[in-house]
Amino acid sequence: MNSKYTHILQREFPAMDTELLDYIGGVLTGGDEEFETGDDIFDAVGDILQSVDGERSEDSIRGICEEFLQIMRNDSKNVERKVLNAPVNIEEMAKNMERMDKDMQSIWVVNKDGANKVDSKKLEKAEAKLQQKQEKRQEVTKYGVVPVAVKLQTATASQVTNKKNTKMDQKGLNRSMDIKIENFDLAFGEKVLLQNANLLLSFGRRYGLVGRNGLGKTTLLRMIAERQLQIPSHISVLHVEQEVVGDDTSAVDSVLECDTERTRLLTREKEILAALNSGQVQDASLSNELSETYAALQNIEADKAVARASVILKGLGFDADMQLRPTKSFSGGWRMRLALARALFSKPDLLLLDEPTNMLDIKAIIWLETYLQSWPTTILVVSHDRNFLDTVPTDIIHLHGQELEAYKGNYDQFEKTKTEKLKSQRREYEAQMAHRAHVQEFIDRFRYNANRASSVQSKIKMLEKLPELKPVEKETVVTLKFPEVEPLNPPVLAISEVSFRYQPTDPLPIFKGVNLSATSDSRICIVGENGAGKSTLLKIIVGQLSTIYGNIVLHRGLRIGYFAQHHVDHLNMNVTCVGVLAELFPGRPDEEYRRQLGSFGISGPLALQSIASLSGGQKSRVALAKMCMAEPNFLVLDEPTNHLDIETIDALGKAINAFKGGVILVSHDERLIKVVCKELWVCGNRTVRAIEGGLDEYKREVYKEIEANG
Structure with a gap:
């Protein structure tokens, strides 16, 4: 504060307290550039000065304000200014600066011919940027098709590590089974997924990782599995992500191979026995080693391993014959089940599961839920199956707003x-x-x-x-909208005495004597074990498979929209979302494609992203938008909930209920089935039957079967 202001204030207002003195001085000092006249100063502090001395006239106060103004003007005149007292040669100055520091670049460097001297590195960088922009413009055509090969983005992780913990880990002194990943960032390409996040996994707890599609749940699991995020080296991690490679190994042996210690001990046992039985070697040390090997095998309960592997395989749908079949004879879905069986058999310290229920039928899901409830180590599972998340996890980790937030209890809590x-x-x-x-x-x-x-x-x-509080951001509500159609008069779809086998030489049909019907009011869910013919029945209904046994009668105005189970296989990864629709329905306005995608939550910049860059759930929404572009009046959906987040599954249920046409779907999501389905068809025992009592009755049958089989 200027002491001259203080002196005048103390002289004119001796009763003014220190706080008010400092306040007025601060106003005058801080705003000296804003006051152009004495009236400006009077407007700022005149009322305060009059309140201090009520007997003083307004003219007197204005006079004091003029004194303040004069002080401000005098101070501004005394500000030190540097004046050039001689001409300056800018070019010579620049050359001298360059000689002083060769690394320093000057904008004043001028050649004798007057041409500008440009920093070549900066020029190259600018030209490269310009070229990149031009190429990007050329990549996107009228319909958003990207003709060049898609460059897949990669995930990156960075983490602040604790030096003390790192040293303890390197020396083998850290024996804690808890996992604490602090202050880490996660990105996918240029998109930041997590920032300054913290993840604590206590040993023996079961964590459900939830959040919207595309926020980075799968990426987080992969970074942990690859140890790009640092976790203690003594903790074993197993990520069920890729299917088992098919070879001549039987299913049960493929599972048993996971127990590397058992495999090593059994191999060594054979080697020692072979050496002893040959008669050429009679070594007491070998006999002792054989005894130790037997003790080790007994300690790990190796004799129970086959039975344990068989129980796991059976629970996941492998009957006795399938367990003996070579792994190469199984489809991708069954090999994924094998990968899950191997993980369950191995019992790693940290088990990472990404949508484990996607490849399972309801019976296998019920078994898995029961099995995992007594899991002895730590689980981190990504799932959008609401019933699974209510049954298995002890804790929920919510990924939102580039943060991880932990909650005790299951999903409902x-x-x-x-x-x-x-x-x-x-x-x-x-x-x-x-x-x-x-x-x-x-x-x-x-x-x-x-x-x-x-x-x-x-x-x-x-x-x-006061702490600065941020307004609570509402999560965007997911809405899906199927086309507005007029309901058809019955009969819409009728199946009479249909039997089917893939090859005439097949000894047994997939099913026989099937009699079913559906109308525009139908909300039918097909359930049953994998391999019982659920997807086959849908393909017969939509006409992808034909049968010579029985009749299928369709309404002449019927337009079926079919959502295939492996919808991703039918999407072109090298085009944008808009491009997918433009390929199938060319010649329509760009706005129509974007409006259609927007009906399924693919809006804004997302609609112009390549399919390859989308999450699984986003790809599913594009496939739904593609299916509905032809305005079907009857929907046939095969596992539509795979990869969708919980909010989108709820939105799907509402959209189905609002749809004026009929719906037949195959799903294992109990919540969706209960929300939309009025009728349940059960595939099994080479037939398809309607069941009274709905899903609850079917689950009672499954529980009885599981209990009967132990």
């Missing part, structure tokens, strides 16, 4: 806690905003009142100390 937490945060934010407004009103009202000056100052400081 998480949802309740999150809702209450958001309400509380919203109330706290609104209360603070109201409090801030009330305090600010007091400050504005009594800012120039000398009697309230100390109160004003204390309230200003109080506002500064």
Whole structure:
């Protein structure tokens, strides 16, 4: 504060307290560039000065303000200015600077011919950027098709590590089974997925990782599995991600091979026995080693391994004959089940599961839920199966807003806690905003009142100390919208005495004597074990498979929309979302493609991204948009919930219920089945039957079968 202002104030207003003195001095010093006249100063502090001395006239106060103005002007004249007292040769100066520091570049360097001298490295960089922009423009055609090969983005992780823990880990002194990954970032290409995130996994707990499609759940699991995020080296990690490679190894042996210690001990046992039985070697040390090997095998309960592997395989749908078949004879879905069986048999310290229920039927899901409830080590599972998340996890980790937030309990408890937490945060934010407004009103009202000056100052400081709360962001509501169609008069679809086998030489049909019907009001779910013919029945209905046994009668106005189980296989990875629709329905306005995609949550810049860059759930939405582009009035959906997040599955249920046409779907998602289905068809025992009592009755049958089989 300028001491001249203080001197005048103390001279004219000796009763003025220190706080008010500092306040007025601060206003005058801080705003000296804003005051052009004495009236400006009077407007700022005149009322305060009059309140200090009520007997002083306005003219007197204005005179004091003129004194303040004169001080400001004198101070501004005394500001030191550097004046050039001789001509300066800028070119020579630049050359001298270059000689002083060769690394320093100058914009003033001029050649004798007057041409600009340009930094070549910067020029190259600018030209490369320009070229990149031009190529990017050329890549996208009218319909958003990308003719060049798609460059797949990669995931990257960075982490702040604890030096003490790292040293302990290197020396083998860290024996804790808990996993603590602190202060880490995760990105996929240029998109930041997590920032300054923390993840704590306590040993023996079962964690469900949830969040919207495309936020990075699968990427996080992969980074942990690849140890790009540092975890203690003594903790074994197994990520069930890729299917088992097919060869001549039987299914049960493929599972047993996972126990490397058992395999090593059995191999060594054979070697020692062979050496002893040959009679050429009679070594006491070999006999002792054989005894130790037997003890080790007994210690790991090697004799029970085959039975344990068989129980796991049976629970996942492999009957006795299938367990003896070579792995190369199984399809991709069954090999994924084998990968899951191997993981369950291995019992790693940390088991990472990504959508394990996608490849399972309801019976296998029920078995897996029961099996994992007694799992002895740590599990981190990504799942969108609401019933699975209510049954298996002990904790939920919510990925949102580039953060990880942990909650105790299953998904149902998480949802309740999150809702209450958001309400509380919203109330706290609104209360603070109201409090801030009330305090600010007091400050504005009594800012120039000398009697309230100390109160004003204390309230200003109080506002500064208040924690800055951010408004609670509402998650965008997912909406899916099937086309508006007119319902058809019955009969819409009728199946009479249909039997089917893939080859005439097959000894047994997939099913026989099937009699079914559907209308525009139908909401039918088909359930049954894998291999029982669910997808085959759908392909017969949509006409992809034909049968010579029985009749299928379709309404002449029927337009079927078919969502295949492996929809991703039918999408061109090298085109944008808009391009997918443009390929199938060429010649339509670009706005129509984007409006259609927007009906399934693919809007804005996302609609112009390549299919290869999308998450599994986003690809599913593109496939749904593609299916509905032809405005079908009857939907046939094969596992539509695979890869969709919970919010999108809920939106799918609402969209199905709002649809005016009929729906037949194959699904293992219990929540969706209960929300939409009025009728249940069960595939099994080479037939298809309608079941009364719906899903609950079917589950009772499954539980009885599981209990009967032990």
